[in-house]
Amino acid sequence: MSRQISGFGYAVGAAAAFSLSGSLGSGLMTTGWSAGAAVCARILIGALLLAPLAVVALRGKWRLVPGAAPRMILYGMLAVAGTQLAYFQAVRYLPVAVALLVEFAAPVAVLLWLWVTGGQRPSRLTTLGAVVAAAGLVIVLDLVSGVEVNMPGIAWSLAAMIGLAVYFVLSSDESHGLPPVAFATGGLVVGGLLLALAGAVGVLDIATSTMSPVYAGREVPWWVALGLLGAVTGGLAYVLGIEGARRLGSRLASFVGLTEVLFVALVAWLLLGETPTIGNVVGGVLVVTGVVLVKLGEPEAPRAEDTVEAAIVTPRTGVEPDVEPDEVSQWPSASGEHGREGL
Structure with missing residues (x-):
């Protein structure tokens, strides 16, 4: 239970950190920064700041890097660079709210992936939670009035959705054994270099400025805003996201990641003076309700006593060995300790 509680803390923290990117980036863009330049700098600065921490975390574990490299490269290509590039292409054809709605349908893609590849069929509560959360997103993003869409924009938005789904699936994978900070650093290096290459060939518009952006009515040096963008929404956000996904699955x-849209509204209110609407509040309540329903619909983890009982059943006959409970408590545990302290 403590692992799941900390997992919620990490996941919500990641959503809050990611949500700052819009407001911090918006302030920079009012001074002449292009969106492509801001996101490229965000990822590269995040990688640079995490690198020393990754080196420390990998002490004695460098042998794990070659085995984890394919996953890190895929993470950097799809979860980091791919999602960003696809989203920027999508907003060329679609309103931002529509592109975000399609991208944030990623939890549905994760559900389908787990069902198809692992046989984890979503429960009724999980399905209901997905529907409720989706309804909340529609209201938060103000899509009830109707918008015009086109197929190229939808296609790019779906590509961004797949990238985001890959982010959650790979973030939860700890089979390679790399610490979260090391895995995040590798992914950000790959993603940042790909984004820089996209800027060099003209796929991303790269423009910068040294003018001071304004937040909450105060001018902030451009390098401070850029540093926060990289440190918080780049490095910190991805590490917290991996920590949370490993604990929650x-x-x-x-689904917890959907709370990012709520933090976006809150941060825009605090930094840019954009007051939340009634729709933001109602939609936010629905998103949170959907997350709660998904949590309630999660399969229960096996109880500790069930695990112990299963461990002392003989595998061939399914019959418990002829020993007394006190004798079992004296068996050495896998950790080399004895008795209940080793369970």
């Missing part, structure tokens, strides 16, 4: 973490 990709399915639940992906």
